[in-house]
Amino acid sequence: MSAAAPAGHPAPPNLLVIMSDEHAPQFSAFGGHPLVKTPHLDRLALRGVLFQNAYCNSPLCVPSRMSFMTGRYPHHNGAYDNATALSSDAVTWAHLLRAVGYDAVLSGKQHFVGPDQLHGFRAQLGFDLHASHAHGVFDWANGTPPAARRWPGVAQAGPGTTREIEVDDQVEEGALAYLRDPARKDGPWALDVGFIAPHFPLVVPERYWEMYSPDEVDLPHIPPGHLETLHPLFQRMRAMFGAAAEFPEGQVRRARAAYYGLITYLDEKVGRLLAALEETGQLENTLVVYTSDHGEMNGEHGMWRKSNFFEHSVRVPLILSWPAGLPAGRRVEQTVSLVDVVATMIEAAGTRPLTALDGESLLPLARGDAGAEQSWKDEAFSEYLAHGVARPAAMLRRGRYKLIYSLDDPPLLFDLQEDPGEFTDLGTDAGHAAVREDLRARLLHHWDPVALEQRVRREQKERLLIRAATRGGHQPADAAGAGGGAPAEGAPVEGPATH
Numbered sequence: 001m002s003a004a005a006p007a008g009h010p011a012p013p014n015l016l017v018i019m020s021d022e023h024a025p026q027f028s029a030f031g032g033h034p035l036v037k038t039p040h041l042d043r044l045a046l047r048g049v050l051f052q053n054a055y056c057n058s059p060l061c062v063p064s065r066m067s068f069m070t071g072r073y074p075h076h077n078g079a080y081d082n083a084t085a086l087s088s089d090a091v092t093w094a095h096l097l098r099a100v101g102y103d104a105v106l107s108g109k110q111h112f113v114g115p116d117q118l119h120g121f122r123a124q125l126g127f128d129l130h131a132s133h134a135h136g137v138f139d140w141a142n143g144t145p146p147a148a149r150r151w152p153g154v155a156q157a158g159p160g161t162t163r164e165i166e167v168d169d170q171v172e173e174g175a176l177a178y179l180r181d182p183a184r185k186d187g188p189w190a191l192d193v194g195f196i197a198p199h200f201p202l203v204v205p206e207r208y209w210e211m212y213s214p215d216e217v218d219l220p221h222i223p224p225g226h227l228e229t230l231h232p233l234f235q236r237m238r239a240m241f242g243a244a245a246e247f248p249e250g251q252v253r254r255a256r257a258a259y260y261g262l263i264t265y266l267d268e269k270v271g272r273l274l275a276a277l278e279e280t281g282q283l284e285n286t287l288v289v290y291t292s293d294h295g296e297m298n299g300e301h302g303m304w305r306k307s308n309f310f311e312h313s314v315r316v317p318l319i320l321s322w323p324a325g326l327p328a329g330r331r332v333e334q335t336v337s338l339v340d341v342v343a344t345m346i347e348a349a350g351t352r353p354l355t356a357l358d359g360e361s362l363l364p365l366a367r368g369d370a371g372a373e374q375s376w377k378d379e380a381f382s383e384y385l386a387h388g389v390a391r392p393a394a395m396l397r398r399g400r401y402k403l404i405y406s407l408d409d410p411p412l413l414f415d416l417q418e419d420p421g422e423f424t425d426l427g428t429d430a431g432h433a434a435v436r437e438d439l440r441a442r443l444l445h446h447w448d449p450v451a452l453e454q455r456v457r458r459e460q461k462e463r464l465l466i467r468a469a470t471r472g473g474h475q476p477a478d479a480a481g482a483g484g485g486a487p488a489e490g491a492p493v494e495g496p497a498t499h
Helices: 039-046 061-070 091-099 165-178 182-186 231-241 249-279 338-348 363-367 430-446 449-471
Strands: 014-021 049-051 104-107 191-193 287-293 319-320 330-332 379-384 393-398 401-407 410-414
Touching: 014 249, 014 338, 014 393, 039 249, 039 287, 039 319, 061 091, 061 338, 091 191, 091 338, 104 165, 165 182, 165 249, 249 287, 287 338, 319 338, 330 363, 330 393, 338 363, 338 449, 379 430, 393 430, 401 430
Parallel strands: 014 191, 014 287, 049 330, 104 191
Antiparallel strands: 049 319, 287 319, 379 393, 393 401, 401 410
């Protein structure tokens, strides 16, 4: 069975997905940052469509990526946290594309937990370092205990190399070899390239470190008194992640400089992938998707890493470029999320899902079809069911407003048009009661936090029992670890999986 073109549209395109890790779009030139150098991504945005308000569906690696693979929210696909394996019976977009004749392959990170490291892809061309790590199961029964130490990621920032850098270089090599293989002319292909950068450790090769002087980088914008009045949800998370106390300014500057360097390091890799498309004559009918699994707080609001619903954590970059099928230089302000990207790729490939997705295709919006902007839902849902909280939390962005909902906590409401920095909480403001209640009703219409909490807690207990019985348990001392964990038992040190 081969892919067929939708009526009135170009032939089904090749698909190049480039997914970085922990890249907040605020830290890019195309996102408006005055210092961060992203020339290749900037050019991709100019020849494609830039979505300025795109969100992940869970601000944590595994649940976000499993939503991206399935087009379904974490509470639907069961991937709640970094230790949850997606069922091998779950249909992914890789399965759907292969079923209509695509050669779907993966190079690098997609963070598949458990024995199934392909989930529909024909082969792994690189190495998924994070999938080889053992992640602890955090038990909500223990609450959100403060870390006994500071998160070490800030103090470790600086020039150098890491295993993550080595793996990203290998992932790029595998992807370039695939794109340049003459066999690509035999039929449509889908290549998912997963880079770790700019995810911590905040250590970057010297050449990129030298691009950003710590003395000249911008500091987080934190108004006086802001940290003392943070919502309890964020106060607990800062404490549990080892960031309750502010870091010294010199360390913050070095950490942000290293993060910027990692973004430029990533950008150059994107540039080489795009150059390979041009060199091989495949650019015109290849749909290029650039996005990330979530953002990075980078010190904003006194927070680091992700796991929350502030814009720097939950918003992601999103660029779609397809010269044969999409306009160049278009910017879209409507709110979208990664499950919408899945629906988009499936439609572009000329196929349909077997069961309903949680997203809708972005192609009409990206093309600027008549009425597309007016009819678009203009909302994004994201949920968090992992460490840092002890009860379900969720976000609904609709139009200019964002509601953050956490069981037993007061709701938060931000007007992102008037308050893009999210410093004025309107959650208890009488003048915004109608907006708050409308968003809360929309959120709870399809999301039951009480039933979900019972399900998550039960499955945590089951996973803890299985680990204790089979491996003696592997549990984190606290949530302030540098990230990653130890290599999983029986995991390859490196090398591709080709079955």
